[in-house]
Amino acid sequence: MIRGLPVPSGPLGPDPSAAHAKFAHFGSGGEVFSAQLPLVAFDVPADARFREIKQVLTDGVSGGWWHFEEGCATDPWWNAELSLECFPHCRRPSRAASSHQ
Structure with a gap:
C-alpha cells in the first residue's frame, strides 16, 4: 500500500483525482480519506511494474x-531495482520501524 498526500500548491493541486490518474494505467485501486484531507491510499497489484511505479512516485516528490510513504509491501516491491534518484524516498524501513506497523 502506498499513501500519498497531494501538495496543494503543486502542479497537480490538492485534487486527489489527479494523483489517481497518474497510477490508473498500473491497475492501482485506491481511496481518498476526505475532501478536507485528500490523503490517497493506493493498492499496488502483485503483478504491477514496481520500478515504474516507484519512478512515478519519486518524480512526483521531485516535481x-x-x-x-510506503505502508505495507512485499519483498518483490522492496527488491525492485531503484534508480539513484529514488533514494531516500524509496527505502525499506528498518526492522524496528516495520515491526510497529
Whole structure:
C-alpha cells in the first residue's frame, strides 16, 4: 500500500483525482480519506511494474506533486531495482520501524 498526500500548491493541486490518474494505467485501486484531507491510499497489484511505479512516485516528490510513504509491501516491491534518484524516498524501513506497523 502506498499513501500519498497531494501538495496543494503543486502542479497537480490538492485534487486527489489527479494523483489517481497518474497510477490508473498500473491497475492501482485506491481511496481518498476526505475532501478536507485528500490523503490517497493506493493498492499496488502483485503483478504491477514496481520500478515504474516507484519512478512515478519519486518524480512526483521531485516535481512537488505529492508526499508519499510506503505502508505495507512485499519483498518483490522492496527488491525492485531503484534508480539513484529514488533514494531516500524509496527505502525499506528498518526492522524496528516495520515491526510497529
